[in-house]
Amino acid sequence: MTYLSPLGYLLGIEGAALLRGVREGSADRAFVETRIAEIRALLDTAALAQAEGVTASPGTISVTDVYRSWAPHYDAPGNQMIDIEQPVVRRILDGLPVGTALDAACGTGRHTTYLRELGHDVIGVDVSPDMLAQARKRLPDVAFHEADLHRLPLPDNAVDTVVCALALTHVPDLAPVLAEFARVLRPGGSLVISDAHLLVSYLRPTLARRPGPDGRPSLLTEHHRPLSAYLAAALPLGFQVRQCEEPRRPRHSLDPETAPDPLPAHMSWDLLHWCPEASAAALDDSPIAVVWHFQLDGVRKAGHLSGVRARSTSSSGGSSPSRTAMT
Secondary structure, eight states, X not given: OEEEOHHHHHHHHHHHHHHHHHHHTOOOHHHHHHHHHHHHHHHHOHHHHTOOOEEEEEEEEOHHHHHXXXXXXXXXXXXXXXXXXXXXXXXXXXXXXXXXXXXXXXXXXXXXXXXXXXXXXXXEEESOHHHHHHHHHHOTTSEEEEOOTTSOSSOTTOEEEEEEESOGGGOSOHHHHHHHHHHHEEEEEEEXXXXXXXXXXXXXXXXXXXXXXXXXXXXXXXXXXXXXXXXXXXXXXXXXXXXXXXXXXXXXXXXXXXXXXXXXXXXSGGGGGGSHHHHHHHHTTOBOXXXXXXXXXXXXXXXXXXXXXXXXXXXXXXXXXXXXXXX
């Protein structure tokens, strides 16, 4: 069980602001004394001190359930993660040769649309039928398929580019998914990945969702990783790093004009308005996403696929044909 305390979160933000200020040399005496005074004020604020937290159960709501509620407004203005991630991904895509592209975990089709505009022949895959419904409305002439990233409905060597945006946080193990990307990519093909940055999981408020099977509020399981985890999964498959960027949250991103009245005493992004200076010190200019551009080495890919087929044959007693059917 996880106990989500609004006051506890705000004290954590104050602590992060202090630690970051000391580390970066911006925490002068006035800043530190202001933080301490603000911590005392938060502790004395009745609305926060008396607010009941939420006890939530991790892993009791599925990705499909969450995206069902997100689908209608996922692309609405104001999604800061998308606003920061999207230009970096598109700048990489601008430099790639035009060919056949797979948008893996395509969601509502925002990168699918851009790939089409660049001239690619695009295929979209996602596990969420609700997100796919939005994508099909946007791009009715594109082939979209409901499928899991672990079993892509494509043959070997089918595409020149794979894009996977803000989705791998839902995958418990990177290696088998990246192996699927390597399988469907042609030698020399590009893999462009974006994902939530590890620091995001520590600094953002964790929001509970509707009750799960045990009757308690639920928490979506997410996997936030150090950069080394992507390399550990990608390099043995023959991927070579061409680019890595960690786009950052802009400064002054907390607009005082958007503060609600009254301020919330429950888990919410609007909690940050209780301590805007500390929130800015903790969050501003911190990495919010990681974006990778890998290129697949053709020689190493051939050796990897041969090894996969050999293991499959020895375990099944016969050959294992490539998956060619679209589902």
